Amino acid sequence: MSAFPIPTATVMNELPTQFFATLVQQVNREIAAGHDVINLGQGNPDTPTPQHIVEELQTAATEPQFHKYSPFTGHAFLKEAIARRYLEDYGVVLDPETEVAILFGGKTGLVQLPQILLNPGDVCLVPDPGYPDYWSGVALARAKMSFMPLLESNSFLPDYQAISEQERELAKLMFLNYPNNPTSATAPLSFYEDTVAFARKHQIVIASDFAYGAIGFDGNRPVSFLQAPGAKEVGIEFYTLSKTYNMAGWRVGFALGNAEIISKINLLQDHIYVSLFGGIQAAAAKALTAPQDCVAELVGRYESRRDAFFGALEQIGWKADRPQGSFFSWLPVPEKYSSSEFAELLLKEAKVAVAPGVGFGAHGEGYVRIGLLSSEERLIEAAQRIGRLGLFG
DSSP, X not given: OOSSXXXXXXXXXXXXXXXXXXXXXXXHHHHHTXXXXXXXXXXXXXXXXXXXXXXXXXXXXXXXXXXXXXXXXXXXXXXHHHHHHHHHHHOXXXXXXXXXXXXXXXXXXXXXXXXXXXXXXXXXXXXXXXXXXXXXXXXXXXXXXXXXXXXXXXXXXXXXXXXXXXXXXXXXXXXXXXSOTTTOOOOOHHHXXXXXXHHHHHTOEEEEEOTTXXXXXXXXXXXXXXXXXXXXXXXXXXXXXXXHTTOGGGOOEXXXXXXHHHHHHHHHHHHHOOOOOHXXXXXXXXXXXXXXXXXXXXXHHHHHHHHHHHHHHHHHTOOOOOOSBSSEEEEEOOTTSOHHHHHHHIIIIIOEXXXXXXXXXXXXXXXXXXXXXXXXXXXXXXXXXXXXXXXXX
C-alpha cells in the first residue's frame, strides 16, 4: 500500500477500455475449468518464425558490434532491406534514409503518430469497425475521433462523400487498414487514388496500416497505399514483420513514405528509445532479403484453412463471403443475438471463442471476427460444434 496518494495524469483515465481483455479472461476461465476451448478470437500467429530467420538471430547475437547501442534511427542495412522488399513486391521506390523509420512493432507507430501530428481537440478520421489501438493514440494526444462507417454495402470501404464538410475541414489525420482487421476486406488501387485526391484537397494526412499486406488469396496480392500516385505526398504506410514472417513477438515494424512525417517519427523516438537490438535488426533484414518461399507457404496455409473452414460453415448453414485477405473472417450473427451475446453463447455452449464485432466499433455490431489461426482440423471441428447448436437454418 502506498504511503500517500499516487498522482495520475488525467489522460490515463481517458484511455479506451481494453475490450478484449474481458474476452481473454472468459476464455481462461473455461480452460481452467477443464474445457477444451477452440480459441478463434485471437490475432496471434499460431506457427513459429521460419528457421532461417531464427538462425540469423542466433548468429547475430554473438556479434560484439550488436552488443553496443544501435544507431538511434536503426541500422542502414535494415532500412535498405525494407526498401528493396517494397520495390520488388509493389514497385514502390523508397529512400532508405529519409523515407523509412524503424519501429518497435507496428502498434508503436500507430499509437505514436497521433501524438506527433495532433493537438488537443484536433480530429482524426478512424474506420468503424477498426483496430482499437487507433483509439489509444488519439486519446493520448487528447484529440477527437470521427468514425467512418465500413459497411458491407460499400465493400467495407469508407464513403468519403458521407463525411460532413465540417469533419473534412477539421480532420488532420486518417487511419486506413487493408487488408482489413476485422472485416478481412481488401482495397483496390482506385480506392487509394481517390484517397490521395481527398487527402490533398482537405489537407489530411493518411496513415495506411498495412499489417496484413502479404496475405491475399486466390492469386491476388494486396495493394499498397504507396502504389497510388502521389501517396508519399500525403501520408505514410505502416508495415510489420509480425504477420508476414510470424514474428509477432520480435516487435519489428516500419513507417514508410512521406519524408517529413518520417523525420518527425524519428525525432520522437530519439527522445524515447535507442533503436532495436542489432541482432534482431539483422534477423529482420534476413527475413526481408532471403527467398520469400516461407511467405508463399504461409499464405497458402491460410488459404487452405479458409477453404476448409468455409466448407464446414456451408454445411451448417452459416453463410458469409470468403475473405480475400488477412487471416480473419467476418461473419454475421443470427438476428436475435447481439455480437457479444452470440460470442458468449458460442464460448459457453460450443467452447469456441470468437471476437464480438462491437469490440471494434459500433458498426461492428452484428458480426463476429474469427481468426484462421488454428489447424484445418480444429477449424472444421469448431464449425461442427457451432452447427450442433442448431442456430442456422
